Amino acid sequence: MDIRVLTLGDSAFTIEFPKLKGAIGARSVRALRGCIEQEVDEGRLPGVFDIISASRSLTVCLDPDIANFNHVVEHVSALAQEPLNKEDGHKELWVLPVCYEGELAPDLAEVAQRSGLSVEEVINVHSSAIYDIFLIGFLPGFAFMGEIDARLQFPRRASPRVRVPAGSVGIANEQTAVYPWESPGGWHLIARCPVPFFDSSWAQPSLLSPGGAVKFRPITTEEYGDLAADLAAERIAPQSFLTMEGEG
Structure with a gap:
């Protein structure tokens, strides 16, 4: 999965799927968000306090006093490059x-x-x-x-x-x-x-x-x-x- 990482200072970064658009892009973002939320819930991404979804990108906001910025970027980037479960159904x-x-x-x-x-x-x-x-x-x-x-x-x-x-x-x-x-x-x-x-x-x-x-x-x-x-x-x-x- 091709991704692009855009840093936003020391407290946020964006993961973008540059080659995806429309429903496929949105479903990829949704799947990645679910993976990140699970990691946060299970304590593997301390300091992440907000996730902002767009049509083909996702921004992760974190507390730099708690989170290791480079670790979070590497962890989320690795999740984004794994096969994502882009569900066909709707919530x-x-x-x-x-x-x-x-x-x-x-x-x-x-x-x-x-x-x-x-x-x-x-x-x-x-x-x-x-x-x-x-x-x-x-x-x-x-x-x-x-x-x-x-x-x-x-x-x-x-x-x-x-x-x-x-x-x-x-x-x-x-x-x-x-x-x-x-x-x-x-x-x-x-x-x-x-x-x-x-x-x-x-x-x-x-x-x-x-x-x-x-x-x-x-x-x-x-x-x-x-x-x-x-x-x-x-x-x-x-x-x-x-x-x-x-x-x-």
């Missing part, structure tokens, strides 16, 4: 309702035109896949997911929007995501989801987490309004859209 599967209609999908027609597909075909292609959750970043609760069908892979918009509504489902390059907050953004918006994705009062503030997976379920505008009202009134819990839980 969690979320089936999320999204509406691909009207003003909730402002870029859908353009995506269809550029892809050579009909609007209905774009919806079918996007909603039929199960997407790996690679990492949470950019905004609290913003889950980068993939990989999307090659026919829907386009670069980000040339002119980003200043305001993207919360819940907007976007696509860009090989990934798809849902904006958890209103924010600027340059992804192509093809649907909207009424489910909130982050709340600091939850036991796990981010609804989604790396290692899980998402499938989108098309709904009508009317269903979107009903679900949004039920979620706002707490008649439905966001966590109820988790359909499968286990180690996969």
Whole structure:
């Protein structure tokens, strides 16, 4: 396994898989993280206090007063170069309702035109896949997911929007995501989801987490309004859209 080690001062370093990307890269990172966590739990990596995962890299944070920096780097590097158990299953599967209609999908027609597909075909292609959750970043609760069908892979918009509504489902390059907050953004918006994705009062503030997976379920505008009202009134819990839980 080819890796690259990037030192970040005396208290952190990054292990990168430079030749991997997409789901394979994310699963490799996830597998390495599991190995490191096991080593920490069993006392073989004292001083390691945090691990930060990205799509094809992982950063290890340590206390230089406790940990031997060179030893930790060598130990983790050796783990990264061993055959990793890149599991095919998912820890969690979320089936999320999204509406691909009207003003909730402002870029859908353009995506269809550029892809050579009909609007209905774009919806079918996007909603039929199960997407790996690679990492949470950019905004609290913003889950980068993939990989999307090659026919829907386009670069980000040339002119980003200043305001993207919360819940907007976007696509860009090989990934798809849902904006958890209103924010600027340059992804192509093809649907909207009424489910909130982050709340600091939850036991796990981010609804989604790396290692899980998402499938989108098309709904009508009317269903979107009903679900949004039920979620706002707490008649439905966001966590109820988790359909499968286990180690996969």
